[in-house]
Amino acid sequence: xxxxxxxxxxxxxxxxxxxxxxxxxxxxxxxxxxxxxxxxxxxxxxxxxxxxxxxxxxxxxxxxxxxxxxxxxxxxxxxxxxxxxxxxxxxxxxxxxxxxxxxxxxxxxxxxxxxxxxxxxxxxxxxxxxxxxxxxxxxxxxxxxxxxxxxxxxxxxxxxxxxxxxxxxxxxxxxxxxxxxxxxxxxxxxxxxxxxxxxxxxxxxxxxxxxxxxxxxxxxxxxxxxxxxxxxxxxxx
Numbered sequence: 716x717x718x719x720x721x722x723x724x725x726x727x728x729x730x731x732x733x734x735x736x737x738x739x740x741x742x743x744x745x746x747x748x749x750x751x752x753x754x755x756x757x758x759x760x761x762x763x764x765x766x767x768x769x770x771x772x773x774x775x776x777x778x779x780x781x782x783x784x785x786x787x788x789x790x791x792x793x794x795x796x797x798x799x800x801x802x803x804x805x806x807x808x809x810x811x812x813x814x815x816x817x818x819x820x821x822x823x824x825x826x827x828x829x830x831x832x833x834x835x836x837x838x839x840x841x842x843x844x845x846x847x848x849x850x851x852x853x854x855x856x857x858x859x860x861x862x863x864x865x866x867x868x869x870x871x872x873x874x875x876x877x878x879x880x881x882x883x884x885x886x887x888x889x890x891x892x893x894x895x896x897x898x899x900x901x902x903x904x905x906x907x908x909x910x911x912x913x914x915x916x917x918x919x920x921x922x923x924x925x926x927x928x929x930x931x932x933x934x935x936x937x938x939x940x941x942x943x944x945x946x947x948x949x950x951x952x
Contacts, residue, residue: 739928758938773876787817814841822846873907882908894921914948
């Protein structure tokens with residue numbers, strides 16, 4: 716993470732370019748978190764997804780800046796980035812703490828604040844990519860007034876709050892509608908139910924960053940699971 720403010724013309728870091736699979740450590744074994752991150756980075760992962768829940772916007776409570784600070788150097792030293800997904804109320808109160816802890820991108824939910832434009836500006840001022848997430852019941856058109864302010868859009872392909880939920884089958888159409896609205900340059904991320912059977916469908920629809928949690932960390936071989944999902948997401952697979 717850099718302290719230099721981002722603008723609409725600042726290129727995406729290399730780790731966010733191309734079609735990528737982002738392992739979500741929400742599903743990791745926290746007793747060996749560092750070891751599992753190393754295993755996945757060695758397998759080719761370059762984006763580590765970091766889910767934050769506050770018990771209010773969604774029922775569970777998860778992790779925060781202290782855990783992020785504990786892994787950020789490890790991820791950065793391996794050439795990766797940390798993609799922070801805030802599923803919390805009043806997200807703007809936490810941007811500075813997560814940026815200081817090592818976030819490379821900070822995503823907040825459009826449904827969690829009436830001030831999405833201001834939030835995007837605040838995140839970019841901290842030097843992070845500004846991301847906006849939308850829930851399954853939120854139409855893509857709500858982001859139409861954020862042109863030029865958002866580096867990545869995240870489409871929830873399950874309802875936020877828990878890992879291991881089934882993929883919502885209408886999600887590819889939603890991503891196609893979003894892609895037609897925001898153009899080809901903006902990063903579109905999807906989160907929920909991503910595995911070998913859904914990754915290709917989402918990349919075909921226009922997603923370039925796909926979060927996978929349970930499909931990776933609940934497998935017997937997380938590194939191989941990551942490689943299999945990554946292969947399934949690539950064009951022509």
